[in-house]
Amino acid sequence: MTVPPEAAEFTIPIRDSTDVLRARGSARELAARLKLGSADQTRLATAVSELTRNILQYAGEGTCTIINASDDHQRCIRVIVEDHGPGIPDIPLALRDGYSTGGGLGAGLPGVQRLMDEFQITSQPGHTCLTMAMNRPRTPFT
Amino acid sequence: MRIPILRLGDILLTSIQVDLTDAEVMQFQTDVLHAIADIEARGLVIEITALEVVDSFMARTINDTANMAQMIGAEVVVCGMRPAVALTLIEMGRGLIGVETTFNLNEGLARLNKKIAQRGDSSLTDDEDAV
Numbered sequence: 001m002t003v004p005p006e007a008a009e010f011t012i013p014i015r016d017s018t019d020v021l022r023a024r025g026s027a028r029e030l031a032a033r034l035k036l037g038s039a040d041q042t043r044l045a046t047a048v049s050e051l052t053r054n055i056l057q058y059a060g061e062g063t064c065t066i067i068n069a070s071d072d073h074q075r076c077i078r079v080i081v082e083d084h085g086p087g088i089p090d091i092p093l094a095l096r097d098g099y100s101t102g103g104g105l106g107a108g109l110p111g112v113q114r115l116m117d118e119f120q121i122t123s124q125p126g127h128t129c130l131t132m133a134m135n136r137p138r139t140p141f142t
Numbered sequence: 143m144r145i146p147i148l149r150l151g152d153i154l155l156t157s158i159q160v161d162l163t164d165a166e167v168m169q170f171q172t173d174v175l176h177a178i179a180d181i182e183a184r185g186l187v188i189e190i191t192a193l194e195v196v197d198s199f200m201a202r203t204i205n206d207t208a209n210m211a212q213m214i215g216a217e218v219v220v221c222g223m224r225p226a227v228a229l230t231l232i233e234m235g236r237g238l239i240g241v242e243t244t245f246n247l248n249e250g251l252a253r254l255n256k257k258i259a260q261r262g263d264s265s266l267t268d269d270e271d272a273v
Contacts, residue, residue, distance in 0.1 A: 016163075017163040017164040017165065018163050020163075020164075021161045021163065024195055024197075025161070028194070028195070038224075038225075038226045039225075039226045039229050039230070041194075041226070042194060042195060042224070042226035042227060042229070042230045043226075043229075043230050043233070045194070045195045046195050046196070046197050046230045046234070049195055049197035049199075050197050050198060050234075053197065053199055097235060108198060110235065111198065111233070111234030111235050111236065112234070114233050114234060114235070115230065115233055115234060
């Protein structure tokens, strides 16, 4: 996977399932570089995998932007997943456990929300944007 | 890339060691089921130690594959799931349903052999000996 070493932000186009692997691999790589633990690396990569897969399933294509938003106090990885698909008509419903329109088992969005520290959705027909972030305090070694 | 399926007596052994695209995952599912049917395998081991990310799609596919294999007559064990993967799946509200899991391949084979012995059907090697 290729992550520009010092880039604060990079965007990966999501068009097929190899892009899902690329996006989650890049997210994991950044998490490892920020010395997040293996559980957090897996949480983040899995969350990215779920959301980018949703793009393929519901919108066909979109983008995944991974941002190193760390500052002096905390390490922060922000991920923005965007598409121009039909949108999510009822966001509270989509965030309810067990609800799915795409033939999944319905743990997609609520599952991702539980893995991350921040999770926001804005959606209208033609533009859906999901923003999520994982925040961890800095330690003397990070 | 296709996942190799190795034969060990009447057991089939597969190890997923790289991130798979969706098409590769579905190919794997088909290959495994055909391989089981072809040799009437009594058991299937799916080894996933190297998998660092199991998202809900992958979890569902592993689960489905195991249930399908059981449905056509094989015992199934999934082995080597990483702690971080288990943690993430459960936090997401997922899991593997109706599938036996073990820490490692060694235990996986032991568990399978026990289950196959409990079924009491003759093994392929016994059949071959009889012929």
